[in-house]
Every structure is written in structure tokens, then in C-alpha cells.
Amino acid sequence: MSATADRAAAEQVIAAARNFARERIDPEAAGWERDRRLPREVITAAAAEGLCGLLVPVELGGAGLGVSDVAEVMGALAYADMALAFSLVSHNNLAGAIAKKGADHHRSQHLGAMLDGSTLGAFLLTEPGTGSDAAAITTSAMANGDRWILNGEKAWVTNATEAGLLSVYAQTEPGSGSKGIAAFLVRADQPGVIRENAYDMLGAHASGTGGFRFDHVELDASQLFVPPGLAFRAAMEAIDIARIVVSAMCAGMLRRGLETAVDYIKNRQAFGAPLSERQGLQWMLADVATDLEASIALTRAASAALDAGDPSMGVRAAHAKKFATRVTMDGLSQCMQALGANGFRQDWPLARHLACAKMAQYLDGTTEIQNVVIARSLFAS
The missing domain is CATH 2.40.110.10 (Butyryl-CoA Dehydrogenase, subunit A, domain 2)
Structure with missing residues (x-):
């Protein structure tokens, strides 16, 4: 397959993820949280859209994506619900590991069921x-x-x-x-x-x-x-991938928060004037927008380094996750504040995203562990 065809195929998967997030995840995510359940049926539906073999090579039936594209896919899904997106991250990481590191009997025994969603991995x-x-x-x-x-x-x-x-x-x-x-x-x-x-x-x-x-x-x-x-190193490689993807998912949630706040303010008035004309709100959301752009840039740099085999990718992943999780927590709180008391209601997605943003600070190494990784690189001889 040519490089152009590869890019076109990747863009098709990313577009499918955005559509899936809009049509299958967003309308139901609040209900899953209310019922406190992982929606098994949605994993099967995601598999039908090619979202359960993202890291599996094409010749084995997967999408054959690099980490940069997987991050784009998961960011699109997390825009609707990070919890469900992270379920798919864990599943995809294991499917990709079996495809690339497993023996022939592992692939023949497990890959088919993982690709069609009938078996969920952990x-x-x-x-x-x-x-x-x-x-x-x-x-x-x-x-x-x-x-x-x-x-x-x-x-x-x-x-x-x-x-x-x-x-x-x-x-x-x-x-x-x-x-x-x-x-x-x-x-x-x-x-x-x-x-x-x-x-x-x-x-x-x-x-x-x-x-x-x-x-x-x-x-x-x-x-x-x-x-x-070999296993511990393999686990750390999987965690580096997950750190980058968590960063991308945080960016997806922060984008949702910013867009929600901007749309809300455009359609509200207070004290006889549109809220959108109030400089305090404008500047608050401008800061969120800057943090979002910086988070995206750090995430893309880390994923590009990993895809290229750059030895700096571990440190870059730590920078991206540390920054993205921090600004997403802060930024979502600001976006909720821009909605006034409505931001506290569960019928808006921001409270649900805020809980996931806090969870992201623990996933695949806490913020403090990211500082350990970064500090080691600073003081390495």
C-alpha cells in the first residue's frame, strides 16, 4: 500500500471515530455514568467500525495505525466520553501487543475475537x-x-x-x-x-x-x-503509548469544554448585554484556548517521536501527560464557571469530563511519576 493510501486509510478511521463519538457515544454517555456500567454493546459496535484493532497491522486484519493517528482517534472519542475511550485504549494496546509481540498461536487464538469485539482485553x-x-x-x-x-x-x-x-x-x-x-x-x-x-x-x-x-x-x-x-520493558513501552493517548484524550475533553462554554456565552445575556462582550469571560476562555493549543502540540511531538523511534519519546510522553492533565483540570473548571450554575448540572458534559480529567492524573503514572521521568532526563550524566 502506498504512503498516500496509508494516509487516506488513517483519515478514514479518524473520521469514523468522530462519527461514532457523535452518534453512539455522546447521546448515551451520561446514562452509562448514571448506571455505572461499561456498555459492552458499544464495544461491539466500535469493533464494527474498525476501532478495536487500531495498532494491529493491516495484514492481520487491523487498521495498522501509528501512535499519532491512534491519539487522534482517541481524542475524538474522548470529546464525547473519556471513560469509554480509555476502555478502547486498553483493548487496542493489548490487541496491538499480541499482533506484534505474541507467538503465532497467540495471534490465531485471540486476535480474531479481539478485532470483532467479542473478547475485551485488559x-x-x-x-x-x-x-x-x-x-x-x-x-x-x-x-x-x-x-x-x-x-x-x-x-x-x-x-x-x-x-x-x-x-x-x-x-x-x-x-x-x-x-x-x-x-x-x-x-x-x-x-x-x-x-x-x-x-x-x-x-x-x-x-x-x-x-x-x-x-x-x-x-x-x-x-x-x-x-x-523482556516483559517489564514491554509494559513500559505500552505505558508510554498510553501516556500519549491520555494526553490526546485530555485535549479532546478540553476542546469539548471550550466549545461548550463559547457556544453558551454567545447565546446568553446578563445585565442587558451579551455575555460574549464581557472581557473577563473572553480572556478566561482565551487562556483555556492557549493551553489547549500547547497541549495538542506537546502530544503531537511525543507521538511523532514514538512513531519515529526517537529515544526522547519517553520524556516527551511524560511532558505531554503532565501538562495536558493539569491544564485540562484547570480549563474544564474555568469552562464550567463560564456556564454559571448550569456548569454544575449533569445534563451538561463538563462535570463528567472534569471527573475523567482527575482520573487522567493517575492513569499510567501519576503527575509525580512524570516528574521523576523528566528529572532523570535533566540530571542524566
Whole structure:
């Protein structure tokens, strides 16, 4: 396929995402939050639009997009609802990893169901007692002949309520740190896999976030996905992608907030004059617009670096996520203020977006972890 055809195909997927956000997500997102559920049927509908194999190569049935285009897709979806968009991020990251890092039997066994949306994927790294210290995981996978025995607990799992395929990171050699970590593909219906209740959160319930426990789960050799020595690096690569995409989703939410506030002010009057003529409101939203443009620029720079294999991409991803999450929290609050008391009502999308913006500050490394990454680059010898 020529470069022109590749670009045209990518633009078609991005356009499909915008249309899907407008027609299927936006009208229903408030209801999902009210009902506190991940809408499984919408994942299947997204798959029919080609949105479940974004990182899977074309020859394997996916869209074959780079991270820059995936970020555009997810930003378009998050404009309507970041929680549902992040569900698709987690699913797409796993599908892409299976396509590119998995063995032939992994691809033949799992990819078809992931592409058509009949199986939802989840990434299980974080644990209740470790938080951001991913290398300190205690979930164990002990070799037992030609099998593995999996025990432990995972927390803050996106798609936990509905996932059928789990990418589980476990320690195979206690005391070895990141070198002993391996990844396994575990079916959620295997004996000993215990799905916990969904978390009761401030918002973002359409992400289906919850946890899993593993009680003496027997895995056969074919379920080893990424071996020790390679898995931790693979997890960090996935997190870099997710940080960039989270930045893009924050920009999508901030754009929605800004457009909502501007449209509202254009059609309101106070004290005998249009609100749009009040310089205080104009300048407040002008600052939001500047932060939005800066956030988009940082996100695009990070995604371009990742697509090009630039070694600076990890630091660029940290800058983008740190900045985008911060200005989105602040900017959405300002946009809500511009709507007056109406900004506090759930029938406007801004309160729902504000909760997701706060969640974004924790996803794939907190703001403080981004500072660790950035500071290391500043003081590296």
C-alpha cells in the first residue's frame, strides 16, 4: 500500500471515530455514568467500525495505525466520553501487543475475537500494595513442570468488569526485580480467576475499572506471552503509548469544554448585554484556548517521536501527560464557571469530563511519576 493510501486509510478511521463519538457515544454517555456500567454493546459496535484493532497491522486484519493517528482517534472519542475511550485504549494496546509481540498461536487464538469485539482485553500491572512502583509487583507465577501457577491480586484494571482476556504481569523469580517479571495471557473464565466488584469512583464508570484475584491458577506453557527479561520493558513501552493517548484524550475533553462554554456565552445575556462582550469571560476562555493549543502540540511531538523511534519519546510522553492533565483540570473548571450554575448540572458534559480529567492524573503514572521521568532526563550524566 502506498504512503498516500496509508494516509487516506488513517483519515478514514479518524473520521469514523468522530462519527461514532457523535452518534453512539455522546447521546448515551451520561446514562452509562448514571448506571455505572461499561456498555459492552458499544464495544461491539466500535469493533464494527474498525476501532478495536487500531495498532494491529493491516495484514492481520487491523487498521495498522501509528501512535499519532491512534491519539487522534482517541481524542475524538474522548470529546464525547473519556471513560469509554480509555476502555478502547486498553483493548487496542493489548490487541496491538499480541499482533506484534505474541507467538503465532497467540495471534490465531485471540486476535480474531479481539478485532470483532467479542473478547475485551485488559492490562493487569498495578497492584493494591505497589501503586506506581510497577517493578515491585508481588503477584507470582511459579514454574511447575511445563506449567505455571499464578497467585496474587491486581488493582485499577480498566475493563475489569467485562474483560475476557487478561494480560497479567507476574514475578517468576522473587527478589530479581524487573528481570523476573513475565506477562501471561489468562482467560477470565479460567478456574481460580476471581473478578472483583467494580470500583465506586468519582466518575469514569464506563471504563469498567476494578480488580482481579488469582488463586492457584494453572497456566499452560502456551500462555506465557512475554518472557522474563523482556516483559517489564514491554509494559513500559505500552505505558508510554498510553501516556500519549491520555494526553490526546485530555485535549479532546478540553476542546469539548471550550466549545461548550463559547457556544453558551454567545447565546446568553446578563445585565442587558451579551455575555460574549464581557472581557473577563473572553480572556478566561482565551487562556483555556492557549493551553489547549500547547497541549495538542506537546502530544503531537511525543507521538511523532514514538512513531519515529526517537529515544526522547519517553520524556516527551511524560511532558505531554503532565501538562495536558493539569491544564485540562484547570480549563474544564474555568469552562464550567463560564456556564454559571448550569456548569454544575449533569445534563451538561463538563462535570463528567472534569471527573475523567482527575482520573487522567493517575492513569499510567501519576503527575509525580512524570516528574521523576523528566528529572532523570535533566540530571542524566
